[in-house]
Structures are given as structure tokens and as C-alpha cells.
Amino acid sequence: MDNKTDMAIVALGEVKREVSLALVQDVSINDYVLIHVGYALNKVSEEEAEKTLALFSEAGLLDEGATQ
Amino acid sequence: MKYVDEFRQQNLARKLGAAINSEADPGRRYNLMEFCGGHTHAIFRYGVQELMPTNVTFVHGPGCPVCILPIGRIDNAIQLAVDHEVILCTYGDMLRVPASGRKSLLKVKAEGADVRMVYSTQDALRIAQQHPDRQVVFFAIGFETTTPPSAVAIKQAKASGLSNFKVFCNHVLTPAAIQNILESPEVRDIGRVSIDGFFGPSHVSSIIGSRPYEFFAEEFQRPVVIAGFEPLDVMQSTLMLIRQLNQGRHQVENEYTRVVSRDGNLKAQALVSEVFELRRQFEWRGLGSVPYSALQIKQSYADFDAEKHFDISNIAASDVKGCECPSILRGAKNPTDCKLFGRVCVPENPMGSCMVSSEGACAAYWSYGRFRKNRKSVA
Numbered sequence: 330m331d332n333k334t335d336m337a338i339v340a341l342g343e344v345k346r347e348v349s350l351a352l353v354q355d356v357s358i359n360d361y362v363l364i365h366v367g368y369a370l371n372k373v374s375e376e377e378a379e380k381t382l383a384l385f386s387e388a389g390l391l392d393e394g395a396t397q
Numbered sequence: 398m399k400y401v402d403e404f405r406q407q408n409l410a411r412k413l414g415a416a417i418n419s420e421a422d423p424g425r426r427y428n429l430m431e432f433c434g435g436h437t438h439a440i441f442r443y444g445v446q447e448l449m450p451t452n453v454t455f456v457h458g459p460g461c462p463v464c465i466l467p468i469g470r471i472d473n474a475i476q477l478a479v480d481h482e483v484i485l486c487t488y489g490d491m492l493r494v495p496a497s498g499r500k501s502l503l504k505v506k507a508e509g510a511d512v513r514m515v516y517s518t519q520d521a522l523r524i525a526q527q528h529p530d531r532q533v534v535f536f537a538i539g540f541e542t543t544t545p546p547s548a549v550a551i552k553q554a555k556a557s558g559l560s561n562f563k564v565f566c567n568h569v570l571t572p573a574a575i576q577n578i579l580e581s582p583e584v585r586d587i588g589r590v591s592i593d594g595f596f597g598p599s600h601v602s603s604i605i606g607s608r609p610y611e612f613f614a615e616e617f618q619r620p621v622v623i624a625g626f627e628p629l630d631v632m633q634s635t636l637m638l639i640r641q642l643n644q645g646r647h648q649v650e651n652e653y654t655r656v657v658s659r660d661g662n663l664k665a666q667a668l669v670s671e672v673f674e675l676r677r678q679f680e681w682r683g684l685g686s687v688p689y690s691a692l693q694i695k696q697s698y699a700d701f702d703a704e705k706h707f708d709i710s711n712i713a714a715s716d717v718k719g720c721e722c723p724s725i726l727r728g729a730k731n732p733t734d735c736k737l738f739g740r741v742c743v744p745e746n747p748m749g750s751c752m753v754s755s756e757g758a759c760a761a762y763w764s765y766g767r768f769r770k771n772r773k774s775v776a
Binding site for chain 2: 348365366371375378381386388
């Protein structure tokens with residue numbers, strides 16, 4: 330991560346790419362980010378990802394939880 | 398890849414498929430529009446439709462940035478490259494979109510125009526730095542996901558005094574398009590297109606949040622579920638839409654909580670509103686002229702606006718005869734309803750924009766669905 334240029338190296342599986350962090354805040358090494366046209370658009374919440382996966386395992390039996 | 402593979406697990410897809418089949422009421426139909434081409438792609442690539450009961454249908458929407466740009470704007474980009482002799486930079490998909498007179502950006506490039514494919518607006522800035530003696534125009538297209546990167550580039554160009562860099566802005570807005578579809582006579586009166594609920598886009602919503610959809614859910618009484626782009630996301634969201642419809646609810650729900658919040662990405666939104674403002678009218682392929690559905694560069698950044706710097710006239714250009722892209726983009730027809738589909742119009746030689754982009758409905762049908770039986774039409 331280069332704080333001056335807002336550029337960072339991300340790993341997409343085995344592929345490494347330089348992307349811009351100009352659109353995100355509070356990102357640190359080892360975070361997961363959503364990448365689009367060379368920019369990180371958002372952080373991926375690991376906690377929410379696990380919750381959604383848990384919801385799938387119950388075949389969506391939890392009717393609430395993902396509702397806002 | 399982490400947080401991708403987990404959302405493609407087959408055993409979970411079967412489970413979700415079973416839940417959908419047991420909860421969908423056989424006595425009613427569920428026509429669900431996926432606004433975004435990313436969802437269309439996921440539905441076809443992973444065979445999601447095959448796991449659905451026959452009364453659950455996906456209606457493909459206009460959310461493919463390459464597809465909705467009218468031919469006249471591509472003609473304008475060709476003029477910039479050929480007549481004004483600029484270095485024209487754009488995202489890869491745009492190069493192959495057919496323009497007037499059987500031209501495309503790729504063809505004029507082959508004939509000597511300086512057209513360059515870029516991955517990111519950062520690449521376009523770099524090209525402008527490397528060629529201070531040339532005008533470099535970034536042909537900017539796309540929804541709320543590609544707009545913030547254009548804003549960043551314009552701000553960086555201003556900060557570094559990169560006066561040979563310009564942006565030809567064609568950025569469009571998702572909520573305006575959804576509203577246009579819901580207000581179109583095809584949906585409201587004629588009943589040709591029936592839409593019972595919406596999948597909200599993933600990446601767009603990561604920027605704008607889920608809040609902008611609350612108006613539609615309320616005003617048009619249709620449920621909206623913001624869905625991730627992986628097949629399990631689409632299936633879970635289908636289940637959530639079916640439940641809302643069964644219970645007579647029409648709310649905005651968020652399945653893609655790992656990325657999307659109610660407010661979205663405020664930093665990106667602030668950058669966009671600093672550089673861009675609403676355009677009064679913008680022409681969409683398929684939807685026609687839609688008020689306040691696109692953005693233009695603010696006066697304070699006019700030095701970087703290609704439309705202020707070059708003579709870019711309105712070009713009225715028509716689609717190839719027989720091309721059904723406009724109806725397909727409105728959800729009124731399926732790709733297989735088009736006479737050109739798979740005959741003269743194929744990805745190697747596209748006639749219409751929906752066959753060019755991987756997000757286009759025709760390309761998705763061709764790549765993953767052409768040997769499947771077309772079970773039912775949209776209506």
C-alpha cells in the first residue's frame with residue numbers, strides 16, 4: 330500500500346494487480362475489497378460474508394437477519 | 398478465490414433451489430427483473446433458471462453500460478478519434494460496439510486512428526502524461542460504479558495540471574432507469590411486460606447504498622432485494638423476493654450485506670458530486686430520452702470536459718434493421734425473439750450492443766443458453 334498515491338497491490342487468487350484505493354477509507358493490509366475497473370469500491374465485510382453463507386446453509390430458513 | 402468460491406457451492410445451490418420450489422406458490426407467477434447485466438450473466442453461466450420452478454422467470458433489464466449507450470454517442474467517439482485526431486481511451490467492451498456505417502472503434506483503430514483500450518482511468522491519465530503534445534480523451538461510460546473512478550481521474554488531472562486530458566462523459570444513473578421502466582406504457586398499461594419484483598444491482602449499490610431503492614419499493618409497490626453477483630446470492634435473493642411477494646410486502650431488503658450498506662460509499666458519493674452534476678436529458682438505447690438520468694461535468698471542471706472542448710453534435714443514428722436490442726433492454730423481448738440472434742448476430746460479429754458485452758443479455762444467451770429450451774416467453 331502506498332498512502333501517497335493511494336495505490337495498492339491486490340491478489341486476485343494467483344494474479345497480482347495494482348489498484349487505486351482513492352474511493353475507500355480505512356483499508357489495511359489483508360482486508361478484502363471489491364474491485365472494479367482498477368479501483369477498490371468497498372471493503373468486503375468478512376463477518377457479513379460468513380453470516381450470508383450461514384443463511385444459505387439453512388436454505389434461507391432465517392427469514393430475518395439480512396433484512397434492513 | 399475466497400469470498401467467491403464459497404458463493405458458488407453446488408450443494409448449497411440445490412438446497413436453495415429446493416427451498417424456492419417449496420415456497421413458490423404454484424398458483425401465481427413471479428416475474429423478477431434483474432436490472433443488472435452481472436446478474437443476467439450469473440443466471441446463465443450457472444444455470445440458475447434451470448433450478449427454478451416454471452412460474453419463476455427472470456426478466457433481463459437494461460443494466461449493461463455498453464448496451465444502453467445510443468449509437469450516436471459511439472459515432473461521436475469515432476469523430477473524436479478520426480476527425481479531431483485525439484488519443485481516445487476507453488474500456489475494452491466499447492471497442493467492438495457497432496456504430497453507424499458498419500464502423501466501430503476497433504475498425505477505425507485498424508484504419509489508423511489512435512484508439513486505446515484501458516483497464517482503468519489511471520491508465521488514461523498515464524497516457525496523457527506520456528503524450529503532453531496530444532489531446533487524450535477518456536470515453537467514459539457506465540453506471541454509478543465507473544463514475545467515481547472518472548471523478549478521481551478528473552480531480553487528479555486538475556491537481557497535476559494535466560491540461561491535455563479530457564473526459565467524454567456518458568455516465569448514467571440506475572434509479573432513473575428503473576423508474577423509467579416502471580413508468581413505461583409497456584409495464585403500466587399494455588401489460589406486455591410484467592415485473593413483480595427487482596434484484597437490485599450489486600456493485601452499483603455498493604456505491605449508492607440501498608436507500609435510493611426505497612422510493613420505488615414504496616411508490617410502485619414492488620419488492621427490491623439487493624443481490625450479490627454470485628449464483629448463490631441470486632438464488633437467496635430470489636427466495637427473499639418470493640417470500641415478500643407471498644406475504645404481500647414490498648420492501649427493500651439487502652442480501653449483499655458483505656458489501657452494501659444503506660448509505661453506500663460516502664467518500665465515492667462526495668467525489669462524484671464534486672465533479673459531476675445531473676444532465677437534464679439523456680438518450681438511452683431502448684428507453685429513449687430519460688430526464689435526469691445521466692451526469693455531466695460541472696463548470697468548475699470544464700477544462701477537462703471533452704463536450705466543452707470539441708464540437709460534439711447530437712447524432713441521430715438508428716440500430717441495424719431487425720435488431721431487437723431496444724426491446725430486449727426494456728425486458729419486453731428475449732434474445733431468442735430476435736431474428737438476427739445467432740444467425741448474423743454472434744459475439745464474433747455483433748450487430749447489436751447486447752451481443753457485444755459479456756453483461757449483455759444476448760451474449761449471455763449465446764454463451765450459456767443457446768442449447769437450452771426456451772421454456773416460456775417474457776409475457
